[in-house]
Amino acid sequence: MHGSIINLLKRFVQVHYDHSTWLRLVELSGLSSADFEMMRVYPDEQMFALVGQAAEMTGIPAAELQEKFGEFLVPDLMLVYKRYVQPGWDTLAMIEHTEEAMHGAVRRDLPGTRPPALHVTRRSENELEVRYESERRMGALAVGIIRGLATYFDEADQIEVQATTREDGQQVTIQVRRH
Template sequence: MKGIIFTEFITIVETQFGLDISQQMFDDANDSGIYTAVGSYDHRQLIKLIMSLSHITNIPASQLQQTYGRLVFPALLQALPIPNIEDDDTFRFIEKVEQYIHIEVKKLYPEATPPKFIFSNKTQSTMTMDYHSARCMGYVCMGLLEGCAHYFHQSLTITMQPMNADQSHVRFSLTLTGD
């Protein structure tokens, strides 16, 4: 997993919970806390940090992941090579992530394994999207979808349905509820 995911997570934890909680999270996870945005790290280390933070704050790990996804969206948007998003809306941008961004990430980082999105049942106001990832971070994806809708000034209702026990396949049903 690319280091920007880790560095942004740490920044969000420090901003939302403070330096003491951040340090306690690292201590409890037996983690040095040393990450660079351009490095590559095992995603299980991020899960370990999230679980530690959940234990410290008594906030469910799923809620922390979703909040992280929502808050990290603007930083990821700035960091990624995304052409012509001025005329996009939430649905067009989400499709562009799969059709363009994930392909470009693979070109830049051949070892990267971005999630796979499969779209179905798309209308002007609804979309069904299947998320496939061995990292099983559907709640982060849900937060990213919320962050995307916020960025494009749209209201979005999202339902999330795990399609298997480990949640490596999750189905999202998205409905635009207003502009």
Template structure:
């Protein structure tokens, strides 16, 4: 049986769409920092008013760009600052959604090393409508990871925020430093993650 044309159109642009779970969490972020009315207002300005953003669907990248753009105009914060803050915020919820894939002994470094195969791997397996970015993680030394992010969605600032959020989740925000070493708006972004050694007994 032939599949409807809309199916092919959706698949064609899969990498320029964003999973509904991210929109769901973006709404939670806006409501937590501002209000439900603000969410409606941002969507009105973005031209996405009336969309319900289901957890099982995906939506055009431009929708999230327009909503964050409207939030930037309202707050005076840059789009990248907002994406980073949102990335930091969404980690506990993301962990709750995929809790069964996280090992209890893992901390920031382990989660980062296992994100591509285990976490994003689970997302790809469980949600045919999701298409997480590719992350190549190099273990340069005990105190340095270099993460190469690849995605046509150009959400490097969100990636930086997620890494910071993971460090905060494990109470390691003071010893983990996250620095993009290339333009965070590119399709390929390199991110340096350093771990400061904590001297015991000092």
């Protein structure tokens, strides 16, 4: 997992709880340091340990925490990848172009990273099918990011996001509809 994502998880915990909660979470996860370098790639198991421990500490299921974290990530991701976003894009256009624009840039610019593969099919003017593929099995994070994009583009009240397969699978199908 890329250090920038773990640092955003740290900020998510600090914003929703506090810094001492982050330190306790790291300790209970069995990790040796609470600091993660932004440009370093860490073993996925460290992220899984943090999310699993956070679920245990809060009583909130891991999938729900991943969704909330995904929503939280969007403003920072949009800031970092702003140069790849075309004027006039909305939520659906952003989702359609994420694989080539953002994930392509990540794979090209940050060696060792493995963002999920997104296969997006436009079903109609107002509907997409997103097939998420990743050995990390974090489809709930993708659902949260899609919801966060709808909020970012001021379309949260118009966009419906529904995983039609289990969110913890290696392949997850997500339906996105604009009302």
